[in-house]
Amino acid sequence: MYDIRHTRLTKWLNDGIPPAQVAEWAGNSVAVLLATYARCVDGQLPDLKRRLEAAGDLPEAEAEVPGAG
Numbered sequence: 001m002y003d004i005r006h007t008r009l010t011k012w013l014n015d016g017i018p019p020a021q022v023a024e025w026a027g028n029s030v031a032v033l034l035a036t037y038a039r040c041v042d043g044q045l046p047d048l049k050r051r052l053e054a055a056g057d058l059p060e061a062e063a064e065v066p067g068a069g
Helices: 002-014 019-026 030-040 045-055
Strands: none
Touching: 002 019, 002 030, 019 030
């Protein structure tokens, strides 16, 4: 049962559903959810970069992005 729950929560996060919503559905706090599943989230960087560029908030060099590299 836990494997199914883990798979579903990971999929929702990877699909871009906001962590606050996933945490509510899971019955967890956002902090607990991200502490458990943050390392499982993958594939959102291209979408985030596109959204930041559209908003004009992307730094010129990727090295300037905190935590990048």
